[in-house]
Amino acid sequence: MFRFHYFCRMSIVNSLQQSVIKSLAELYNQPFTEKDFQVNQTKPEFEGDYTIVMFSLVKSLKLSPDAIGTALGNHLVGNNPLLFTHYNIIKGFLNLSVADDFWMQLLQRNHNDVCYGKKPMNGKKVMVEYASPNTNKPLHLGHLRNIFLGWSTSEILKANGYEVIKSAIVNDRGIHICKSMIAWLKYANGATPANTGIKGDHLVGDYYVRFENDLKAQTEPILEKINAGDLSHFSAMDADKLLKLLQTLNTIDKSKEAEKTEKTKDDIKEIARANTPIMAEAKQMLLDWEEGKPEVMDLWRKMNGWVYDGFEVTYQRIGADFDITYYESNTYLLGKNIVQQGLEKNIFFKKEDGSIWIDLTADGLDEKLVQRKDGTSVYITQDIGLALQKYEQYKIDQSIYVIGNEQNYHMKVLQLICKKLGMPNAENIYHLSYGMVELTTGKMKSREGTVVDADDIVDEMIATSQQHTEELGKVKDFTESELKELYNTLALGAMKFYLLRVDPKKTMVFNPQESIDFHGFTGPFVQYTHARIKSILRKVHNGEWKMENGQLESPLLTLEKQLLVHLEQYPAALGQACSEHNPSVIANYVFQLAQTFNTFYTEHSVANAETPGKKQLRVQLAMMTSNVLKSGMELLGITVPERM
RNA sequence: GGACCGGUAGCUCAGUUGGAUAGAGCAUCAGCCUUCUAAGCUGAGGGUCAUUGGUUCGAAUCCAAUCCGGUUCACCA
Numbered sequence: 001m002f003r004f005h006y007f008c009r010m011s012i013v014n015s016l017q018q019s020v021i022k023s024l025a026e027l028y029n030q031p032f033t034e035k036d037f038q039v040n041q042t043k044p045e046f047e048g049d050y051t052i053v054m055f056s057l058v059k060s061l062k063l064s065p066d067a068i069g070t071a072l073g074n075h076l077v078g079n080n081p082l083l084f085t086h087y088n089i090i091k092g093f094l095n096l097s098v099a100d101d102f103w104m105q106l107l108q109r110n111h112n113d114v115c116y117g118k119k120p121m122n123g124k125k126v127m128v129e130y131a132s133p134n135t136n137k138p139l140h141l142g143h144l145r146n147i148f149l150g151w152s153t154s155e156i157l158k159a160n161g162y163e164v165i166k167s168a169i170v171n172d173r174g175i176h177i178c179k180s181m182i183a184w185l186k187y188a189n190g191a192t193p194a195n196t197g198i199k200g201d202h203l204v205g206d207y208y209v210r211f212e213n214d215l216k217a218q219t220e221p222i223l224e225k226i227n228a229g230d231l232s233h234f235s236a237m238d239a240d241k242l243l244k245l246l247q248t249l250n251t252i253d254k255s256k257e258a259e260k261t262e263k264t265k266d267d268i269k270e271i272a273r274a275n276t277p278i279m280a281e282a283k284q285m286l287l288d289w290e291e292g293k294p295e296v297m298d299l300w301r302k303m304n305g306w307v308y309d310g311f312e313v314t315y316q317r318i319g320a321d322f323d324i325t326y327y328e329s330n331t332y333l334l335g336k337n338i339v340q341q342g343l344e345k346n347i348f349f350k351k352e353d354g355s356i357w358i359d360l361t362a363d364g365l366d367e368k369l370v371q372r373k374d375g376t377s378v379y380i381t382q383d384i385g386l387a388l389q390k391y392e393q394y395k396i397d398q399s400i401y402v403i404g405n406e407q408n409y410h411m412k413v414l415q416l417i418c419k420k421l422g423m424p425n426a427e428n429i430y431h432l433s434y435g436m437v438e439l440t441t442g443k444m445k446s447r448e449g450t451v452v453d454a455d456d457i458v459d460e461m462i463a464t465s466q467q468h469t470e471e472l473g474k475v476k477d478f479t480e481s482e483l484k485e486l487y488n489t490l491a492l493g494a495m496k497f498y499l500l501r502v503d504p505k506k507t508m509v510f511n512p513q514e515s516i517d518f519h520g521f522t523g524p525f526v527q528y529t530h531a532r533i534k535s536i537l538r539k540v541h542n543g544e545w546k547m548e549n550g551q552l553e554s555p556l557l558t559l560e561k562q563l564l565v566h567l568e569q570y571p572a573a574l575g576q577a578c579s580e581h582n583p584s585v586i587a588n589y590v591f592q593l594a595q596t597f598n599t600f601y602t603e604h605s606v607a608n609a610e611t612p613g614k615k616q617l618r619v620q621l622a623m624m625t626s627n628v629l630k631s632g633m634e635l636l637g638i639t640v641p642e643r644m
Numbered sequence: 645g646g647a648c649c650g651g652u653a654g655c656u657c658a659g660u661u662g663g664a665u666a667g668a669g670c671a672u673c674a675g676c677c678u679u680c681u682a683a684g685c686u687g688a689g690g691g692u693c694a695u696u697g698g699u700u701c702g703a704a705u706c707c708a709a710u711c712c713g714g715u716u717c718a719c720c721a
Binding site for chain 2: 035038040043045046051053055056058065090091092093134171174175176328353355364365366369371372373374376378379404405406407408409410412433435436440468469472474490501502503505506507508509511513514517518519520521522524525527528529531532533535536537538539540584588591592595598599601602603605606607608622643644
């Protein structure tokens with residue numbers, strides 16, 4: 001009996017592996033490890049629960065698959081009568097049937113454990129940095145994927161025993177902020193969130209767009225001049241660059257090298273944009289900011305304040321939270337000392353013009369600038385500084401960065417530089433890289449106005465939830481505030497699930513029609529399943545029936561066992577999601593579990609089960625399933641309603 | 645051009661430490677509400693797993709080449 005309990009604490013797959021290793025050792029006097037054979041779930045068309053594949057053992061044992069299977073099957077069943085009941089062998093696959101007692105013990109022990117599958121604290125500390133917004137415009141769909149991913153990954157780490165510090169780095173300085181500020185000064189007439197009723201981040205974003213429009217208008221005539229060959233208004237350096245670009249444009253075969261043509265034109269356009277009066281204003285403002293000119297600082301603080309208030313509202317709505325927020329205006333000077341030290345250690349080198357670089361060509365990368373010739377730091381410089389600060393501040397064992405895959409190269413460089421500098425935490429930097437969110441019509445482009453705004457999409461989802469709920473008319477007795485909460489729960493459930501169900505590293509397509517569909521592989525489907533189960537449990541517990549300590553009745557029916565097999569895999573799913581930093585593992589798991597329950601639900605009655613023993617069993621099954629659904633969805637940041 | 649990532653059903657995606665006849669959801673078609681919530685369930689059709697070659701008992705999965713798509717290689721952030 002001791003041995004049986006021992007098995008209960010590890011997954012069935014692990015138990016199986018250990019049993020097989022032991023049996024093989026006793027049968028053939030040879031040592032094997034888990035890697036020498038494969039354990040799979042048995043395909044539904046065969047009898048059994050788990051399957052051991054014989055082929056990989058054939059070579060070292062010099063026996064036929066069937067011979068090994070028979071010997072192993074007999075030995076396993078003979079020596080673990082509490083775990084295995086019987087076996088069959090088909091074409092080299094040993095299918096083992098796991099005893100009903102194993103499944104029922106699992107249920108008995110865990111059906112009421114809301115922490116089932118979670119691991120105790122392991123003493124390791126992890127920082128997860130996510131949601132790094134700029135303060136010049138509101139959050140969009142891409143940010144949502146980032147935020148949901150970062151938040152969920154943090155929760156998954158916690159469930160696996162890590163202490164997690166959620167952090168954000170706010171990009172609150174730089175030319176883009178100045179753009180919004182310039183336009184606001186020109187056009188706003190003192191408009192504020194308070195006197196316009198516009199959410200702060202949107203208000204600032206509106207002026208950013210305003211700036212870009214002006215910039216575009218001012219760029220046109222300059223482009224015309226360039227195309228006419230008039231370069232008299234440019235600095236010697238720009239004129240020189242333009243000359244070369246124009247030459248390139250004339251020499252390349254436009255029909256064959258469309259891409260290169262496009263790029264050359266973009267380069268020309270970029271120079272034209274940089275030479276507009278309005279751009280000069282923005283640059284001047286950036287200089288003034290760096291000098292700390294009071295009126296610029298005041299405006300900057302004021303407008304950033306509006307943006308933070310706006311972000312806060314959005315974070316509250318979508319349930320994002322942070323333990324610490326870093327601001328670039330505080331961190332952008334951080335890496336400077338490190339650059340000096342690196343220079344002294346000859347890890348960096350200085351070019352003639354005074355700029356400082358690192359040579360990464362030996363590692364298959366390029367030379368990378370770490371400090372400009374004017375002594376100011378670049379993006380990567382402050383990243384190095386912040387990486388060190390995070391470590392010194394919290395002594396973290398791992399530092400996770402949730403950043404889009406367009407920065408794969410940047411993050412690779414960052415980690416490499418940290419390693420070369422001998423920073424203690426360099427090895428523990430992990431870039432959780434995720435793919436872009438595209439629309440069915442292609443990429444989101446702010447210049448073309450195709451960006452899906454985060455607040456808008458939340459509003460739309462809430463409206464959709466309301467519409468569906470009203471059509472179905474199942475919660476007519478809800479109060480106004482209960483309804484509001486339900487719409488929120490469903491809207492966010494749909495959205496989070498939609499964005500988290502896909503493997504993070506893959507580019508994903510956001511289809512508006514699909515995203516508001518509440519059927520099939522969606523959050524509301526899982527939420528609905530939970531509500532259904534709760535409805536059963538309410539009925540059962542409100543009746544005269546009470547939980548007894550009576551025996552669960554076996555044998556298990558196919559669907560009962562299927563559910564238990566699924567439930568048994570929850571801890572493994574949590575572990576996989578954690579080691580892969582991949583919430584989609586949980587989304588897929590939870591969906592399959594819900595699906596299995598729904599099949600079970602239509603086939604068998606819980607409240608009106610055939611016998612008291614069956615009722616006992618099924619009530620526990622329902623409880624455990626609802627607990628796991630709730631627990632899994634929580635890790636995705638999704639709450640499950642009691643009724644819907 | 646170099647580096648990295650991807651290509652699985654009409655669409656969106658699972659499945660890759662190599663395992664049995666490649667799976668879901670949506671969409672299409674056909675059924676199921678007198679029984680615990682039909683936001684559900686059952687069934688049908690739908691595939692050259694980009695292509696070609698290799699590795700072996702066995703390849704969507706590993707290797708090589710090719711084709712297609714994306715990202716990146718800034719004194720931008």
